[in-house]
Amino acid sequence: MTATLVPRRRARRRAASSGRLLHVYTVLLIAWLLLPIAVMILFGFNDTHSRQNYRWEGFTLRWYRHLFDKPDLTTALVNSVTIALLSTAVTTVLGTAAGLALGRHRFRGRGAANLVLLMAICCPEVVMGAALLSMCVTFNLPRGYPTILAAHVMFSIAFVAVTVRARAAGLDPAVEEAAEDLGAGPWTRFRLVTLPMIMPGVVSGALLAFVLSIDDFVITGFTGGATVTFPLWVYGSTRTGMPPQVNVMGTLIFAVGVLVAVVSARRNVLRR
Amino acid sequence: MTETKHAAAPADVGAALPAIELAGVAKEYRAHGQTVAAVRGLDLAIAQGEFFSLLGPSGCGKTTTLRMVAGFEEPTAGAVYLHGADVTGVPPNRRDVNMVFQSYALFPHMSVFENVAFGLRRRRVPKPQIRARVGEMLEIVDLAGLERRRPGELSGGQQQRVALARALVNRPRALLLDEPLGALDLKLRQAMQVELKRVQREVGVTFVYVTHDQGEALTMSDRIAVMNDGRIEQLGTPREIYERPATRFVAGFIGTSNLLEGEVTAIEDGRAVISYGPDGRIEVPLRPGLAAAPGRRLELTVRPEKIGIGTRPPGGALCAVRGTVTDTVYLGTSTNYNVSTATGAQMVVFAQNATSAEEVAERGDTVWLTWEPRHSYAMGAAQ
Numbered sequence: 001m002t003a004t005l006v007p008r009r010r011a012r013r014r015a016a017s018s019g020r021l022l023h024v025y026t027v028l029l030i031a032w033l034l035l036p037i038a039v040m041i042l043f044g045f046n047d048t049h050s051r052q053n054y055r056w057e058g059f060t061l062r063w064y065r066h067l068f069d070k071p072d073l074t075t076a077l078v079n080s081v082t083i084a085l086l087s088t089a090v091t092t093v094l095g096t097a098a099g100l101a102l103g104r105h106r107f108r109g110r111g112a113a114n115l116v117l118l119m120a121i122c123c124p125e126v127v128m129g130a131a132l133l134s135m136c137v138t139f140n141l142p143r144g145y146p147t148i149l150a151a152h153v154m155f156s157i158a159f160v161a162v163t164v165r166a167r168a169a170g171l172d173p174a175v176e177e178a179a180e181d182l183g184a185g186p187w188t189r190f191r192l193v194t195l196p197m198i199m200p201g202v203v204s205g206a207l208l209a210f211v212l213s214i215d216d217f218v219i220t221g222f223t224g225g226a227t228v229t230f231p232l233w234v235y236g237s238t239r240t241g242m243p244p245q246v247n248v249m250g251t252l253i254f255a256v257g258v259l260v261a262v263v264s265a266r267r268n269v270l271r272r
Numbered sequence: 273m274t275e276t277k278h279a280a281a282p283a284d285v286g287a288a289l290p291a292i293e294l295a296g297v298a299k300e301y302r303a304h305g306q307t308v309a310a311v312r313g314l315d316l317a318i319a320q321g322e323f324f325s326l327l328g329p330s331g332c333g334k335t336t337t338l339r340m341v342a343g344f345e346e347p348t349a350g351a352v353y354l355h356g357a358d359v360t361g362v363p364p365n366r367r368d369v370n371m372v373f374q375s376y377a378l379f380p381h382m383s384v385f386e387n388v389a390f391g392l393r394r395r396r397v398p399k400p401q402i403r404a405r406v407g408e409m410l411e412i413v414d415l416a417g418l419e420r421r422r423p424g425e426l427s428g429g430q431q432q433r434v435a436l437a438r439a440l441v442n443r444p445r446a447l448l449l450d451e452p453l454g455a456l457d458l459k460l461r462q463a464m465q466v467e468l469k470r471v472q473r474e475v476g477v478t479f480v481y482v483t484h485d486q487g488e489a490l491t492m493s494d495r496i497a498v499m500n501d502g503r504i505e506q507l508g509t510p511r512e513i514y515e516r517p518a519t520r521f522v523a524g525f526i527g528t529s530n531l532l533e534g535e536v537t538a539i540e541d542g543r544a545v546i547s548y549g550p551d552g553r554i555e556v557p558l559r560p561g562l563a564a565a566p567g568r569r570l571e572l573t574v575r576p577e578k579i580g581i582g583t584r585p586p587g588g589a590l591c592a593v594r595g596t597v598t599d600t601v602y603l604g605t606s607t608n609y610n611v612s613t614a615t616g617a618q619m620v621v622f623a624q625n626a627t628s629a630e631e632v633a634e635r636g637d638t639v640w641l642t643w644e645p646r647h648s649y650a651m652g653a654a655q
Contacts, residue, residue, distance in 0.1 A: 175380075178379075178438075181364045181370055181371045182365075182390050182391035182394060183395055184365055188394065193379055197380065
């Protein structure tokens with residue numbers, strides 16, 4: 001009896017110590033990821049009086065009250081948010097259609113389409129940005145809000161298509177046949193059966209598209225012309241001194257992101 | 273609604289239109305530049321209220337046939353009629369038949385109620401009526417109380433019954449079932465066979481049942497079409513198909529058959545007498561159209577459960593063949609004997625363990641296999 005008890009006890013002790021180690025590791029990793037964000041949030045409450053916002057001078061809510069005091073920063077934020085929303089909307093529709101077609105049907109050009117999607121994901125942003133710039137110059141396209149929007153749709157469409165494709169490929173084709181068999185026409189079938197089943201893929205693709213668009217710097221820099229978005233403005237301000245409003249806006253964008261992530265995660269849990 | 277027409281099954285009885293009729297239906301696929309025939313010219317009439325099975329090995333064209341009735345595939349030749357109306361080219365959502373899929377194909381994001389109500393909602397049936405009909409149907413398939421569950425929260429058997437209810441609630445002209453029990457384990461499958469038959473009797477709908485499981489087809493069907501390589505090998509009641517297989521394929525596919533052949537030595541009052549080996553003697557009842565004459569070779573089958581096994585040579589008018597036991601398999605209620613006959617043919621005998629617990633013969637024993645002449649079934653001339 002002791003012969004079996006001793007190793008078992010030792011195994012339990014080993015499991016306990018490795019559990020503690022895992023715990024420490026988890027805490028460290030989370031801290032590592034959150035530290036920069038915590039600093040950003042903290043300095044949004046900094047009662048600074050100089051042009052620089054690098055030294056802690058006391059707590060204030062001043063910057064939250066004067067959030068929109070800098071008109072050009074506000075314009076940049078509005079540009080960023082509207083571009084992100086618009087490009088996400090367009091991308092989600094186009095990307096879902098592409099993903100569905102690629103995941104479910106075999107057709108001429110399917111391989112080429114998959115390759116182009118992969119290229120769009122793998123292509124370095126600088127390359128794509130420079131290419132877009134030379135294209136705009138060559139075709140004499142005035143750079144500005146529309147070109148930024150078009151560029152954002154272009155580079156995020158692949159991400160939506162890929163997530164939807166993965167979801168669509170895993171579907172049992174008989175489920176849609178069943179809907180057809182029960183009297184549903186093509187549109188009803190899509191609305192009531194296909195779309196709800198690929199919805200998790202569509203939602204995560206849309207979130208990816210939004211996130212990619214709202215903080216894009218490189219491609220926007222190349223295609224923006226005189227139009228300034230939030231990341232471009234922040235980058236420009238580092239030369240003269242970054243106002244605390246930037247931290248506040250960053251904090252708010254982060255908060256919205258966390259909220260969306262939590263809500264969608266909870267929905268996924270409830271679904272099961 | 274609860275009429276039970278299945279007793280008067282065959283299509284030629286009465287003047288009523290067949291529920292489903294296939295006329296010269298063929299289906300060819302193009303694959304890698306080659307044309308592959310899945311179904312080669314099928315003529316078939318399935319009567320109203322009948323439990324009809326398409327039975328055959330995988331790749332025989334039975335599922336393709338079913339999908340052509342449902343409308344998922346269009347025949348490359350021929351026509352499909354539902355109640356006399358030509359529906360060739362009509363899409364599945366406008367055909368008055370419903371299908372039960374092998375994978376069930378339930379809508380995972382909908383509750384059981386919503387799944388079953390799907391077809392009625394598409395046809396804009398008033399809400400209170402939907403609630404009543406769904407409730408009634410769930411009652412029939414024994415799922416009352418589970419309306420609000422999602423398919424993912426149900427067992428395989430329950431999902432199967434949701435699929436059945438979802439199709440039947442629409443009161444289709446015919447219910448098409450594509451190997452619906454294939455994913456269930458043996459116990460559940462047997463229970464569901466009884467269940468399916470009961471439901472069919474209760475609602476009186478024509479069932480077209482595709483399966484590769486001969487036991488399933490024999491248990492449930494009014495009539496069976498045995499298919500092979502895109503053609504119907506034999507069409508008949510389970511008893512006809514089992515007792516009088518039309519072709520060698522049917523004899524081999526349905527149950528276990530012992531194929532024997534020998535030279536006809538004489539014709540005596542409607543029977544061909546075959547001398548088999550040095551001391552064996554087989555009699556085969558003749559039937560019209562069978563070419564049998566003294567001197568010609570004949571092929572015949574005997575079902576293993578019709579054969580008796582003993583150690584002493586029999587007397588009387590029984591067919592008798594001598595052989596050596598090569599293997600015995602004890603199965604509780606019965607024992608299987610594999611016997612090698614004097615001419616080298618392999619025969620199987622199923623013997624009920626009704627009277628004695630002791631085995632009649634053991635491996636290596638010389639035995640006599642006997643059966644009544646009426647259980648010999650002539651297949652045709654041997655090659």
